[in-house]
Amino acid sequence: MSSLTPKQLKQYEDEGYVSPIEALSKDEAKEIREEIENIEKKWPSELDGLGRNYIHFISPVFDHVCHNPKILDAVESIIGKNILICGTTLFVKNPNEEGFVSFHQDAKYIGLEPHNWVTAWIAVTEANEENGCMRMWAGSHKDDLKYHNQKFDENNLLTRGQTVENVPINETKPVILKSGQMSLHHPKIVHGSGVNKSKDRRIGFVIQSYIGTNVEQVLGKMYVQLARGKDRYSYHKHVKRPLKLMDEEDILIRKKANEELSNIFYNGAKKVGKF
Ligand SMILES: O=C(O)CCC(=O)C(=O)O
Numbered sequence: 001m002s003s004l005t006p007k008q009l010k011q012y013e014d015e016g017y018v019s020p021i022e023a024l025s026k027d028e029a030k031e032i033r034e035e036i037e038n039i040e041k042k043w044p045s046e047l048d049g050l051g052r053n054y055i056h057f058i059s060p061v062f063d064h065v066c067h068n069p070k071i072l073d074a075v076e077s078i079i080g081k082n083i084l085i086c087g088t089t090l091f092v093k094n095p096n097e098e099g100f101v102s103f104h105q106d107a108k109y110i111g112l113e114p115h116n117w118v119t120a121w122i123a124v125t126e127a128n129e130e131n132g133c134m135r136m137w138a139g140s141h142k143d144d145l146k147y148h149n150q151k152f153d154e155n156n157l158l159t160r161g162q163t164v165e166n167v168p169i170n171e172t173k174p175v176i177l178k179s180g181q182m183s184l185h186h187p188k189i190v191h192g193s194g195v196n197k198s199k200d201r202r203i204g205f206v207i208q209s210y211i212g213t214n215v216e217q218v219l220g221k222m223y224v225q226l227a228r229g230k231d232r233y234s235y236h237k238h239v240k241r242p243l244k245l246m247d248e249e250d251i252l253i254r255k256k257a258n259e260e261l262s263n264i265f266y267n268g269a270k271k272v273g274k275f
Helices: 006-015 026-042 060-066 069-079 248-265
Strands: 017-022 083-085 088-093 101-105 117-123 134-137 172-174 181-185 190-193 202-212 223-228
Touching (some): 006 069, 026 060, 026 202, 060 202, 069 083, 069 117, 069 202, 134 181, 223 248
Antiparallel strands (some): 017 181, 083 223, 088 202, 101 190, 117 181, 117 202, 134 172, 134 190
């Protein structure tokens, strides 16, 4: 089933993203935040560095979000009915830290071809201009992939600090979301986000990305789950869904998936960053 309205689809087509979309209730978003904070308390380094990836492999709460029919209905409107989940990342910006995301295009280093995929950014906490919500350079998805400077800044939350320079900030639009809402963005849209200047955490749970089953990983191996429809291509390794938090077998799968992901993200890079 497709759920985006013609107006929402036109926004995606014209601007390269669509928001806000109602995805989860406020209570569901609260439950996700509690799951993160429970993991941080019980396993303090579990979500550090590479640990921000693939949390849906070790937590049934996050697994359920990825397979949420409301989210999938919106995703289906864009990439069709055969859908794989090929990765997730937590983008957390704590108050009093300097974390930011430089302007970049997701498709630059991710190796997913063709671009029949879409990224879902789910607001676990609200996201606004004060706490460093994403900003989209609307329409930039219509251009080719751009040159990215690799800066490796310490506070950049991207792997290589990949940066599209000279983005006209005045032409970028903030993606303001209430907790539980989401945005969907195109593989080639230029986007980034600033520092969190509020007194609370800003947490985004990002499914990056939902891919059509026809999408290949041209730089390495990908660990996926079927979210909807049929996978007639079998390009990727399929992984089981977690039944309990931090199951040992699931932890191992996550570790392997992360090793492969690092090979992909740092393919051809001169050095490796902290994520
Ligand atoms: O969470 C952020 O501020 C940026 C996330 C991002 O770049 C992405 O989801 O592609």
